[in-house]
Structures are given as structure tokens and as C-alpha cells.
Amino acid sequence: MIQHLTSLPVLLPMLAAVILLMPPCGKSITIRRATSVVLSIITFIASVALLLKVQVDGTQVYAIGDWSAPFGIVLVADPLSTLLACLTALLGIVCVLYACAGDDEKGRFFHPLVHFLILGVNGAFLTGDAFNLFVFFEVLLISSYSLLMHGGDKKNTQAALHYVIMNLVGSAVFLISLGVLYGVLGTLNMADMAQKVAVLQGDDVYLAKIGGMLLLVVFALKSALLPLHLWLPNTYATAMPIVAALFAIMTKVGVYSMMRVYTLIFGDEAGELSHMAQTWLWWLALATIAMGTLGVIASKDIRKLAANLVIVSVGTLVALVAVQSVEATSSAIYYLVHSTLVTAALFILADLIGRQRGNVADRIIAGPAVSQPRLLGIGFLIAGVAVIGMPPLSGFIGKVWLLKATLNAEYTFIFWPLYLLASLAILIGVSKAGSTVFWHHQGKVTESVAKERVHPMQLVALIILISGAPLMSVFAGPLSEYALSAATQLHDFNYHIKVILSGGQ
Numbered sequence: 001m002i003q004h005l006t007s008l009p010v011l012l013p014m015l016a017a018v019i020l021l022m023p024p025c026g027k028s029i030t031i032r033r034a035t036s037v038v039l040s041i042i043t044f045i046a047s048v049a050l051l052l053k054v055q056v057d058g059t060q061v062y063a064i065g066d067w068s069a070p071f072g073i074v075l076v077a078d079p080l081s082t083l084l085a086c087l088t089a090l091l092g093i094v095c096v097l098y099a100c101a102g103d104d105e106k107g108r109f110f111h112p113l114v115h116f117l118i119l120g121v122n123g124a125f126l127t128g129d130a131f132n133l134f135v136f137f138e139v140l141l142i143s144s145y146s147l148l149m150h151g152g153d154k155k156n157t158q159a160a161l162h163y164v165i166m167n168l169v170g171s172a173v174f175l176i177s178l179g180v181l182y183g184v185l186g187t188l189n190m191a192d193m194a195q196k197v198a199v200l201q202g203d204d205v206y207l208a209k210i211g212g213m214l215l216l217v218v219f220a221l222k223s224a225l226l227p228l229h230l231w232l233p234n235t236y237a238t239a240m241p242i243v244a245a246l247f248a249i250m251t252k253v254g255v256y257s258m259m260r261v262y263t264l265i266f267g268d269e270a271g272e273l274s275h276m277a278q279t280w281l282w283w284l285a286l287a288t289i290a291m292g293t294l295g296v297i298a299s300k301d302i303r304k305l306a307a308n309l310v311i312v313s314v315g316t317l318v319a320l321v322a323v324q325s326v327e328a329t330s331s332a333i334y335y336l337v338h339s340t341l342v343t344a345a346l347f348i349l350a351d352l353i354g355r356q357r358g359n360v361a362d363r364i365i366a367g368p369a370v371s372q373p374r375l376l377g378i379g380f381l382i383a384g385v386a387v388i389g390m391p392p393l394s395g396f397i398g399k400v401w402l403l404k405a406t407l408n409a410e411y412t413f414i415f416w417p418l419y420l421l422a423s424l425a426i427l428i429g430v431s432k433a434g435s436t437v438f439w440h441h442q443g444k445v446t447e448s449v450a451k452e453r454v455h456p457m458q459l460v461a462l463i464i465l466i467s468g469a470p471l472m473s474v475f476a477g478p479l480s481e482y483a484l485s486a487a488t489q490l491h492d493f494n495y496h497i498k499v500i501l502s503g504g505q
Contacts, residue, residue: 005046006061006062007075008046009050009126012039012042013116013118014115014119015039016036016039016040019035020039020111020115032111033104036096036114040092040114041093043089043092043115043118044089044092046089047088047089050082051085059078059499061074061076062074070187070189070192074129076126076127077126078490079482079486080256080259081126082126083337083486087337088118091245091246091249091344092246094245094348094464094465095114095242095246097460097461098245098348098457098461098462100457102455110147114143114246116139116143117246119136119139119140119143120136120140121250124136124140124256125256130181134171134175137174137253141167144247147239147240147243147246148235148243150240159231159239162235166221170218173217177214177215180207180214181193181211183207184204184207190261193265194267194493195497195501197271198271199271200272200273205273209273209276212261212277213276213280216277216280219257222250222251222254223253223255223314223318224251224314225288225318226287229291229292229311232251232307232310232311233311236303236310236347237301237304237307241303241348241351242461244306244347245343245344246344248344249340251310251314252340255314255318255332255336258321259490260490263329263490263491264496267324268324281319281321284315285319285322286315286411286414286415289422290418292309292422293421296312296429296430297428299364302350302362302433303351303354305346305364305429305430309343309426313336313339313340316402316419317336319406320332320406322409323405325409326487326488327487328402328409329490330483330487330488331398332487333483334394334397334483335401338468338472341465342383342386342395342465343387345379345462348461348462349376349379352379352462355452356371356452364436364437366436371452372454376454377438380434380437381434382466382469382470383466383469385469388427388430393469393473394473394476395469396473401480
């Protein structure tokens with residue numbers, strides 16, 4: 001089992017999804033819920049075990065069918081990919097627990113789709129092959145299409161249609177870019193591609209650049225980078241809140257792909273193509289931060305607010321990717337985990353607040369008081385302080401770290417003022433939302449929602465997410481050391497080539 005540990009974060013969700021489609025899980029919702037929770041916990045345990053093994057024994061390379069790279073398909077578990085697999089598995093547990101309170105009753109296939117989505121996300125994080133990155137992208141996208149329609153209405157269907165069309169176009173561009181790169185390099189194994197890009201000459205350089213820039217378009221779409229971000233606010237705001245919370249990790253798949261491709265393949269050792277996307281990444285990131293911040297200020301409900309905060313986090317992460325330094329990447333890793341947990345928590349809080357405000361729902365207007373103001377108010381306060389970046393929570397640590405990492409960057413004179421102004425605007429937007437909902441309410445709790453209380457399963461899911469911010473602050477030392485180690489290894493070109501192409505020997 002130990003030699004197959006690298007494959008378990010991919011195989012276990014697939015097995016879980018298949019089991020949940022079969023009797024008795026397919027017919028009994030009680031059995032389906034219990035099985036889904038247990039299997040999601042097992043997936044998380046396997047992911048943590050893989051992370052610990054990587055820490056002790058170094059990067060693990062799993063050759064499927066015992067065909068070593070670059071001829072066979074390999075999964076590569078390094079500190080970065082295993083950390084994100086653990087984060088995905090944790091979000092899976094939260095999603096399943098929260099849905100067990102009743103959201104999963106709106107469709108029989110909710111739980112299998114969640115596990116298929118985790119399969120796709122974990123596969124994208126762990127694959128060492130660019131074509132299989134495309135395959136796992138499609139797995140997670142197909143699952144997300146169905147989850148978006150779960151319990152949906154006309155408005156939800158329209159947003160989902162835009163999402164599907166955009167991603168179908170993105171998938172076509174992805175295939176074209178891979179075809180161009182394969183025609184030039186003769187391989188799609190990422191480590192082997194990195195070796196061969198460095199020695200390209202003549203027209204092959206321009207063809208490889210075209211393929212690499214097409215990949216940038218794809219990753220910009222997947223991560224919701226401006227101007228390809230327009231699908232995200234409406235899609236996330238109209239999806240079921242717990243589905244939107246799970247989707248908080250999906251944009252990070254696009255950012256992760258940028259880290260891999262433009263650090264390993266088109267990084268320092270890429271010859272004429274070295275850092276070819278860096279300038280584009282900088283300006284797109286800055287524009288995305290600005291647009292996301294405007295969206296936060298203009299948001300009329302908490303779900304739309306959380307969706308725009310996702311856009312701001314994507315812009316911030318891409319700016320750090322553009323710096324192309326170990327310190328910037330390490331701060332990006334810490335910020336990625338923090339932002340994913342906090343925005344997921346905000347989507348859940350939006351749902352819980354909306355359930356207790358009747359027809360007003362989660363709109364940022366004066367309305368009925370919530371029936372559990374202390375519980376939801378404290379939760380919103382913690383999430384708000386974390387997302388704003390105020391001490392003593394993880395958002396402050398991430399903000400200070402990323403500002404330090406970009407101190408000597410090429411566009412610091414633009415990034416610092418923009419990011420600090422964006423932080424101020426987010427402070428205003430989140431404070432306005434919290435004060436309006438919890439302080440400026442009109443009247444007492446209405447009878448129609450007086451009995452609407454947070455379900456124990458929902459409370460457990462919320463606590464898991466909300467506790468992320470203070471815990472990341474308490475354990476900032478070991479987490480920052482881990483992030484620095486992961487970033488150092490990501491930027492070590494020779495280590496990747498040696499370990500992956502030698503099968504981890």
C-alpha cells in the first residue's frame with residue numbers, strides 16, 4: 001500500500017464516487033451520507049499521510065503501469081502538490097458534512113459529483129504530464145457543470161450556461177496549445193518539456209511561444225483572471241453556497257498550473273523563452289485586483305461579495321507568480337491556503353445568514369434580525385478580519401509576507417499602492433456588509449425564520465473553516481517553513497529533472 005500512496009488522493013475519490021452510485025448508497029440517503037462522510041475522511045487521511053511521507057522521503061514519483069517518465073504517465077507528489085491535495089480533501093469533508101443537513105436532498109447525485117470533483121482537482125495537482133492536466137481539468141469541469149445545476153432555478157441555469165460555454169472554449173484552446181507544444185517538443189511530460197524548451201532554436205522557439213501563450217489564456221480562464229473573469233461572480237453567487245465554497249479551490253487550480261508551467265517549463269532555464277509570460281502576468285494580475293475590488297464595493301449581497309473576494313485573491317496570487325522568486329512563491333502558497341479557507345467560510349456564512357433573514361436573504365440591506373446573531377456574528381467577524389488582512393489572523397501574516405516578497409519586484413511602485421488601496425476598499429466593503437446585517441436590522445426575528453437554526457452538521461463545517469485563520473496564525477512558523485521549502489523545491493530546476501525523469505530514484 002505504501003508504494004501506491006501517491007495515487008490514493010486520486011483513486012479514493014474515484015472509488016468513493018462509484019460506490020455512492022451503487023446500491024445501497026444509491027437508494028438510501030442515510031447510507032449515502034454516512035458513506036460519503038467516511039470516504040471523504042479517508043481521502044483526507046491518505047492525503048495527509050502522503051504529505052508526511054514527502055516530508056520524510058522527498059518527492060514521490062508514481063509511474064502508472066510501471067512506465068517511467070517521459071514515456072509513461074506519472075503522478076508527482078512534492079510538498080506543494082500534496083499540501084493542495086490535503087486542502088482539497090479538507091474542503092471535501094466540509095462540503096459533505098454541510099450538505100448532510102439537507103442540501104443533498106435536492107439531487108441524488110450530489111455526493112458522487114463532489115467526489116468526482118475532488119478526483120479531478122487532486123489529479124490536476126498531482127499529475128506530472130501536461131496532457132493529463134487537461135484530462136483532470138475536464139473531470140473537474142464536468143462535475144462542476146452538474147453541481148452548478150444542483151437545486152438550481154432559471155437564474156442559476158443562465159449563469160451555469162455561461163460557465164459551460166466559456167470552459168468549453170477554454171478546453172478547445174487547451175488542446176490546441178498542447179498539440180502545438182507536442183509538435184515542437186515531442187513530449188508532454190512537464191520535466192521533459194522543461195529540458196527540451198531550453199535547447200529550441202529557430203522557428204521552433206516561436207511555435208513553442210505560441211503554445212505557451214495559449215496555455216496562459218487557458219489558465220487565465222480557469223483561474224478567472226481579467227478579462228476572462230466575467231463568468232465567476234454570477235456563477236458563484238447563484239450556485240448553492242456550499243457548492244460555491246467547494247469551488248473556492250477550483251480557481252486555485254489555474255493559479256497552480258501557472259506556477260508549474262511558468263516556473264518549471266518557461267522559467268529561469270528556458271533559454272529564449274525564459275519568463276516569457278511574466279509581463280503579461282503582472283499587468284493582468286494588477287487589473288484583476290482592481291476589478292475584483294470594485295466588485296467587492298459594488299456587491300449587493302454577501303455571496304457576490306465573497307465571489308469578488310475570490311477574484312481579488314486570484315489577482316494577488318498571480319502577481320506573486322509573476323515575481324518568479326522563492327520568497328514570492330512561498331508567500332503565495334501561504335496566501336493560497338488562507339484565501340481558500342476564508343472565502344469558502346464566507347460562502348457558508350452567506351447561506352446561514354440568508355436562511356435566518358427570510359425574504360431579505362443575504363442582501364446587504366437592513367432587514368430582519370438573524371435568530372443566532374452571536375454565532376453568525378462571531379463567525380463573520382473572524383472571516384472578515386482574516387479576509388481584510390488585519391492582525392492577529394492569517395490574513396495579516398499573508399499580507400505582510402507578500403508585501404515583503406514584492407518589495408524589489410519590477411512593478412512594486414504600482415503593486416504596493418494598488419494592493420493597499422484594495423485592502424482599504426475591502427475593509428470598507430466587508431465592514432459595511434457586517435454592520436448592515438448584524439447592527440442595522442429592522443425589527444426582531446420574524447416568526448417565519450425563528451425556528452431556522454444552524455444544523456449541527458453545518459456548525460461543524462463552519463467551525464472547520466473558521467478555525468483555519470487563527471490556526472494558521474498560531475502555527476505560522478512551521479507553516480511558513482513548509483511553504484518556503486515547497487517554493488524552494490518548485491524553483492529547483494535540476495532537482496525536478498533529476499527526480500522525475502529518474503522515477504524518484
